[in-house]
Amino acid sequence: MAFLQKKTQGITGDWNYRKELMAMLSEEKYENFTFATAFASENGVNLLEEQLVKVGKNVTVFVGVRNGVTTYQAIIKLLSLGVKVFGVDTGSAAKIFHEKTYTGSNSDEAIVVTGSGNLTRGGLVANIESGTLIKCDLTNINDEGYYQQCMEQLNILVHDYHRNVYQINDVVMAGELLANGILIDEKKAKPRTVKGTSKANLASIEIPPMKTFVEKTGIQKSEKVAETEGNYLLAVPDETNSEFNVLNFEKIWRSKELTERDLNIPTNAGTNTTGSMLLKKGAYDINQQSYFYEEAFKELTWTPGAGNKDKFLYAEAHFDFLIDGVFIKGHELVLKHDPRTNTKTYLQKQPMTHLLWGAAKPLVAKRHLLEEIMTIYKDQNNPGKYLIKIEAEE
Structure with a gap:
């Protein structure tokens, strides 16, 4: 049966998204990892680099693009670590991909971390963020069903919206997305909008x-x-x-x-x-x-x-x-x-x-x-x- 925990980043020093994801990535028992995040920045990826460099070939990241936040630098950093990257592009400025779910799994068990934390420095360590940890026993029909829902909903995006959810294969493609304004360059000055x-x-x-x-x-x-x-x-x-x-x-x-x-x-x-x-x-x-x-x-x-x-x-x-x-x-x-x-x-x-x-x-x-x-x-x-x-x- 699933084991659930509710966590809040920033309230105590005991838990944050970075610590949780680093622990997940370092667990040798997990064979595959799937991250789905609205936003990604180079600083966010850097916070996980120590483990991603070891298991990047087993990691798939779905990340929102065309949102004015996800950066070219984040994408090429992920690619350099061997991560398979899919851009989720709604084709519109009126709505964005806003998922924040991270999973690790093998044939018998899985862990799902879902909440509000993005793959950015703010989302991983600095902001007050909400998170729920679900440890699933995949030999249990209900646990396995929940985990499969997490995976299938991403697969539906890939298969039903193949023009909007595309694999970013290399730096050249990332550069084309940058040139087309779908990714942003975090090395360029961006206006800060006052609150x-x-x-x-x-x-x-x-x-x-x-x-x-x-x-x-x-x-x-x-x-x-x-x-x-x-x-x-x-x-x-x-x-x-x-x-x-x-x-x-x-x-x-x-x-x-x-x-x-x-x-x-x-x-x-x-x-x-x-x-x-x-x-x-x-x-x-x-x-x-x-x-x-x-x-x-x-x-x-x-x-x-x-x-x-x-x-x-x-x-x-x-x-x-x-x-x-x-x-x-x-x-x-x-x-x-x-x-x-x-x-x-x-x-x-x-x-x-x-x-x-x-x-x-x-x-x-x-x-x-x-x-x-x-x-x-x-x-x-x-x-x-x-x-x-x-x-x-x-």
């Missing part, structure tokens, strides 16, 4: 990021060109119509985990905040004393301050915000730089540039943003405009 929009005076709800369990696999993620070349494409809804505006940004700086001082959050009731963020090295290997003035914000007009502030240089720029996936039209903010090279601060190699939060302080002075990461981008099409992205990272 929502708000206004600076309305963005008041504070929801902290969920601290779920994400396995530290030690397997390095493949970098996308959007990060390696600094391009960041953002699709933002137009306020006047139903269209999206695609904004093209270049990454110029990235912080480490944000602190109370960075975000101007008082540590206690008697603490006075500075009203600004000191721009430091962050995650970059830069000269923190000159980088922001001479490189990151060099196109701005810097002018001396008035009166006793004339020793500092000031520049104004427009900063929009992308906070936890929500795009917020921002404010004109001021940058302050100390160009002097004979001060104690300079001689101690301390940072010399501040971002004054000004009217944007209510947007950032929120405790749920602590330990998140800030990235600053400059708009490549609109000089003097910038984007500040703040979000948690897994």
